[in-house]
Amino acid sequence: MVNVRPEQVRGARAMLGWSQDELAGRVGVQRRVILDFESGRRLPHESTIEALHRVLSESGITFTHTADGSVGVYMSRTAPIAAGTRSKSR
Template sequence: MTMITPEQIRGARAMLGMTQADLAKLAGISTTGLNNIERGTADPKASTLRAIQAALEEAGAIFVAANGEGPGVRLRKNAE
C-alpha cells in the first residue's frame, strides 16, 4: 500500500470542506501534528498516515495511485 502524500491530505481535506482540527479529531491526532504532516516537516508513522487516510475515506475521499502525473485524490460519487 502506497502511503498518502501531504498534498493528497490537503487536497482531500479541502474538497471535503474540513478544517485541520476536524481531520485531526477524526484521525485521533493533534492539530499541530497534522499541520506538520501537511507542511512536510514531520516524518509520521505509517499508522498515523493510515488513520488520516481512513478518516478522509470515511468522509468521502478516494485516493488514486500515480498515473504518470503523480498520485491524486477525488471525491466518491454518492450512490443516491
C-alpha cells in the same frame, strides 16, 4: 503500508470542507501532526498515516497514484455531507 502524500491530505480536506482541527479530531491526533505533515516538516507514524487514509476514505475520498508518480484525490458523488458545510441552493 499505505501511501498518502501531504498534498493529497490538503486536497481531501478542501473537498470535504474540513479544517486541520477537524481532521485531527477525527483521526485522534493533535492539529500539529496534521500541520507538520501537510507542510512537509515531519512524517507521522505509520499508524497515523493509516488512520488518515481510513478516515478520509470513509468520508468518500479516493486516493490515486499513477505509474509516473502523479498523485491525486477525488470525492465520490455519494460521499457523506461534510460537517459544517451548507447547501448552496436557496
